[in-house]
Amino acid sequence: MDSPGSPYASSPESAPKRSQRPRSPTPDDKEKSTHIRFLVSNTAAGCIIGKGGASINEFQSHSGARIQISRSHEFFPGTSDRIVMISGEFNLVIKAMELILEKLLAEAEDSNDADTRSKVRLVVPNNSCGGIIGKGGSTIKSLIDESHAGIKISPQDNNFAGLHDRLVTVTGSFDEQMRAIFLIVSKLLEDTHYPPSLSSPFPYAGVNFPGYPGVPVGYxxxxxxxxxxxxxxxxxxxxxxxxxxxxxxxxxxxxxxxxxxxxxxxxxxxxxxxxxxxxxxxxxxxxxxxxxxxxxxxxxxxxxxxxxxxxxxxxxxxxxxxxxxxxxxxxxxx
The missing domain is CATH 3.30.1370.10 (K Homology domain, type 1)
Structure with a gap:
């Protein structure tokens, strides 16, 4: 059953066959707590925070979700990007994601930043990626078919001991990205191992850089x-x-x-x-x-x-x- 009133619910005309379609959240699911993490540049993080925290407070007020951003020196291992975490009930998380992406896309249009306009990189635990991929890739294919977005999952990065997250890159227009994110988070709701929340957007205190055994990232x-x-x-x-x-x-x-x-x-x-x-x-x-x-x-x-x-x-x-x-x-x- 699709979520009533959701702008990212499937339309019968464009949806694949019912047996292949990802399950959208039920009314009960919509009230479940969940979270989503994604990467942004330092510049984009500043845009989300706003002067004196004005923008992030507005996003939280309008969506009802909680938004946290890793500190200026806390980057996702192997990148120079910070992590944004949105947590709360399913619908609130999706609303906050929509508000943030709209803001970032508007800024990217002004600065002619094609990279920001075209993709979102979600951070997903490695043991939850199997559910997104599905048997023989069937689930990810249906997610792509239904959203019309590009969805790619990075291989597990063995360069960083203790890193158990992978990047799920979503490409396409704003509506295609949001539809794909809606479906991916819906899929993660089904995963009993996917935590409803994390205490910090940056849970990498024990991740070791190559050649630096025991050196905690960002500490x-x-x-x-x-x-x-x-x-x-x-x-x-x-x-x-x-x-x-x-x-x-x-x-x-x-x-x-x-x-x-x-x-x-x-x-x-x-x-x-x-x-x-x-x-x-x-x-x-x-x-x-x-x-x-x-x-x-x-x-x-x-x-x-x-x-x-x-x-x-x-x-x-x-x-x-x-x-x-x-x-x-x-x-x-x-």
Whole structure:
């Protein structure tokens, strides 16, 4: 039975045969609690939050659902995207999703952002993806046939130990995306293992990055091998174990971020940057700090150390420094 009055319920003309059709929520299902998570860029997250939280408060007020967004340094593993989680009764979740997508699509039209206009990436537990795929792919085919949207499920990413979620990418027009999301969430309602809610949109505290066993994503790392006890808004930094590194912290003015410059031996810069910039991008994503490395030949006076400038909150700077030193230590061991 289709949900009465739902704009995303099936029309008899366009629907596949009844035996193949995904089951839409019954009136009882519509009152069940559920949740949905999806990825957005930092810019889109700011758009959802709005000035002083005005937009997110409006979305919550108009939909009746709860909306949470991961913090600025909490990215879905392997991406630079934050996670939005909507939770509440089924119909409220769908309404909130509709309001948010309308807002993001309008912003994307203004900025000519074709990528945002054309796709939504849902975060779905790996053990719930089987129900969306169906035997021999029958369920996902019926979801595609009924919604007219493109639906693709990523393979499980084994690069991140402890990551048990996959991305379900939905492409198409706004109506096609919403119809597909409606059907996917309906399918997840049937899954007894799919939790009605999560305490946080970012449940990846135990996910390990490659080469960083035990390092929690988005959380502060312990200091590695050097003293940072003097760090503070007006303090001076400690020294690295080889005594070459020097750090200085600038006192922030008018609420601006801290900025710290450290020295890294020229021969270890490659390990910090990584192939194609992979390592430094990962460090920036996990820590939430901005990192700039001086040009070749631009050394700290009297040394052969390149200048690595880290900008952000004290916590993000400390995290970035720790990760940089782990890269340097690994390079020294090799």
């Amino acid at each position: 502060m790392l312990p200091s590695v091998g050097y003293n940072t006890s003097n760090y503070g808004l007006n303090g001076n930094g400690g020294r690295y174990p080889n005594n070459k590194g020097r750090a200085s912290a600038a006192s922030p003015q008018n609420g601006q971020d801290n900025s710290v410059t450290i020295g890294v031996a020229d021969e270890h810069i490659g390990a910090v940057v990584g192939r194609g910039g992979k390592n430094i991008m990962e460090i920036s994503q996990v820590s939430g700090a901005r990192i700039k490395i001086s040009d070749r030949g631009d050394f700290i006076t009297g040394t052969s150390d390149r200048k690595v400038t880290i900008t952000g909150s004290p916590e993000s700077i400390s995290t970035a420094e720790s990760m940089i030193m782990q890269k340097v230590s690994s390079s020294l061991e090799r």
